[in-house]
Amino acid sequence: MAWTEERVALLTRLWNEGHTASQIAEQFGDITRNAVIGKVHRLGLSGRAAESRFRAARIKMRPRNQKPRGGSGAAFPVQGNAALKAEPGVAQAWPAPARRPNLRPVEQPESEAGPVVGLLELRESSCRWPIGDPDQPGFGFCGCQKAEDGPYCERHAAMAFQPAARRRPTEKEAA
DNA sequence: CCCTGATTCGC
DNA sequence: GCGAATCAGG
Numbered sequence: 001m002a003w004t005e006e007r008v009a010l011l012t013r014l015w016n017e018g019h020t021a022s023q024i025a026e027q028f029g030d031i032t033r034n035a036v037i038g039k040v041h042r043l044g045l046s047g048r049a050a051e052s053r054f055r056a057a058r059i060k061m062r063p064r065n066q067k068p069r070g071g072s073g074a075a076f077p078v079q080g081n082a083a084l085k086a087e088p089g090v091a092q093a094w095p096a097p098a099r100r101p102n103l104r105p106v107e108q109p110e111s112e113a114g115p116v117v118g119l120l121e122l123r124e125s126s127c128r129w130p131i132g133d134p135d136q137p138g139f140g141f142c143g144c145q146k147a148e149d150g151p152y153c154e155r156h157a158a159m160a161f162q163p164a165a166r167r168r169p170t171e172k173e174a175a
Numbered sequence: 176c177c178c179t180g181a182t183t184c185g186c
Numbered sequence: 187g188c189g190a191a192t193c194a195g196g
Contacts, residue, residue, distance in 0.1 A: 037180060038189050
């Protein structure tokens, strides 16, 4: 699978929103987190343009001039997380997008007409009707505006909560 | 052991 | 350019 413009755009957005490489890889469904990290580095995003305010300061310096290959630790010192210090006690998740992203990172399942929203794009108000196979790339959710009193939009609520089918009397009851 | 990101290098 | 392997660290 190639890094199309769309995929790069989605990767960049999710990364900058603070999602982990694993989460992003899981959403794409067909790549590993190593692929995500590798691409992030090649794109020069490793510094996290919008550092998550909810991840504790983490990057530690590797002692200089050690481990020429592999190993972990930033290649250069990273400034302290100013945002974290400036806003102690922020408790909300990262800001929800102004509108539903309506992105399709992978193949669009054919079974549903509407857009599929990935797990990471779900908002409070998103219909959570699952679409596709959770184990397959492209799995997502309906994502349209959900009803006020349930997890689904009206259309899917009607499907989920249809009255119990008229039960035929069992043979025993019939007899 | 689970996870995180960083780095190198064979492809 | 890509990403598996491999690393240190939480």
